[in-house]
Amino acid sequence: MTLTYVLVHGAWHTGQAWARVVPRLAASGRRVFTPTLTGYGETAHLLSPDVGLGTHTADVVRLLEEEDLRDVVLVGHSYAGMVVSAVANRVPERIARLVYLDAMVPADGENAFDVMPIPRSMLGTGWRMPPLPELPAPFGLFGVTDPGDVAWVRTMLSDQSVRCLEEPVVLDNPAFAAIPRTHIHCTVKPEGFDRRPVPAVQPNGEPADVRELATGHDCMITAPGELAGMLLDVPVSMPV
Template identity: 35%
Template sequence: MNGQAKHSVTRRAAFTQLVGPVALVAAPGLANAAAPAVQTARKKTFVLVHGTWHGGWVWRQVAERLQAQGHRVLTPTATGCGERAHLIGPDTNLSTHVQDICAAIEAEDAEEVILIGHSFGGLTITGVADRLGERIAHIVFYDAFIPTRTRPAWVMPEADGSWPKWWKDRQAHFIHGYKMNFFDHYPIKMLVPEEDVVNVALLKRKLTWHPAGQWTEPVSFTNGGWEDRPRTYIHTTLQTFAPSSPAMWGPGRGAGWRWIDVPTARDGMLTHPDVVAACFASLG
C-alpha cells in the first residue's frame, strides 16, 4: 500500500471513530452517510457550483458517488477559475459566472435541478435561480453565503459609495487589480485541516486566482432569487478555523429553510466525500 493510500485509509478510520453514528443524526436521512452505495428511489439531477478559487474539479469524488447511484451530475467551472483560469479578465464578474452556470444547465437540457453552491458560489446560484427559476427544483447553500435584497453582494460599498477599508487593503495585493489569490489572505486550514497532507497538496496545486468582481457585483433578485425556491442550508460542523458566521448563513435560520448540520470541514467534498454525497442524495 503506498503512502497516499495508507493516509486515506487512516483518515477514514479516524473520521469514523471521531463522528460515529451520533454526528450524522443531526442531518435527517444521513444515518447511512458513510456508505457511498446507498440507493435512492428517485434519480435526480444535480448541478454543483464551486466556490472562490476552486473549479468543477473539486466535486469529482462527490459526483462519482452520486453518479454511481444513478443520479445525473453537472460540475461546471466558472470563467477565470480552474481549467478556465486563463480566461479571466478585468470585466469577469458575478454576471459572468451566472451566465456560465445558466449556459451549462440550458446546454444540457437540465430540468428539476438540485442546484448546490459552495462558499461564495452562493451568490452565483442565487443569480442562476433568479434567471432559470422554472428549472430549479431545490436550491442548496453548502457552507455558502446567502445574499439578500439588503446585502446582495459580499463586498458592499459604504454610504458614500466608496469601498470599505478592509477591501481596499486587499485590493493592493490583487494581481493586475482584479485577480484574488487565496494564499495572499488565508491559511490552508481555512479549507481543510493542516494535517490532511493529501488534500493540502491537492489544493496548493489546484487553487487558482478568482475574479474580484464576483464578490462585488450585486446579485439580481428581479425574479426573487432563492426566495420562492425550496431551499436548504448545509452547515459544516468540523470547521475549526474561521467557521462560517451568521453573516454567511443568517437567513438560513429563517422560515422556509431546511437546516442540515454535516460533520465536515469547509471543503468537505474533499475531506468527507461519502458524507457529502449522502447528504446531497438525501435532498428532495
C-alpha cells in the first residue's frame, strides 16, 4: 500500500509552500496532497469573518473523504497544528500518524491564542489579521532570509480571519489520543516565541518523538531536503 502524506500549511500561507518538499516525498513513492485552506491564496476571495478553525477542519476532512485517504501521515505546520488536531479528532480512523511541524499543539477547548499568546498583540479592531512582519536576520520572513525566497513567500501571503485564532478546538474523541505523533521543532526562532515542552510520554503511552531542524519557521522553504528526510523517517504502522 502506498503511504499518503497530507501537508497542511500554516496561517497566511498556501499549499504552494510545500513545493520543494513534494518532489522529494514523491520520489520515494509517497502520495502527497497539499491543500490550500479556505481564505488563502487562490481562495482569498472567500475570506470572511466567518472563516475559522471549523472551516479549515472541514476543508481537510473533505479532502480525506472525497479522495478516500486512509493510513495518512497528517502534517500540520504552525497554526495548522490546530487544524490537524481537529481533523484527527473527527476522522481518527483515517490517520496513521500526526506530525506537528513547528506547530501549535492544543488541548481540548483551547484556541490558537491560548497556545501561542504572541499574535494577540497584533490584533487591530477589524476581523482581518495581516501576516507577521519581516524581522532582521536570522529570523527574516517566517524564518526565510534569502532575498529570492522572501520574494517567493510574499506571493503566497494574504490576510486571515481573526476567527481562525479565536475559535476553540474540540478534542473529545478517545480515538484521537491513540494516534501516534511526531514533533519537529525549528530551532531558529525570535525571542518570545517559546513553545510548550513536549511531555515525555505521548497520549497513547508511547515515548515522545521530538526532532529538531536547525533552521527558521518556514522550514519547508529553507530546508526542504532535511524536512523531507525527517518526514520519510517517521514510523508508520501500515495494515497487513
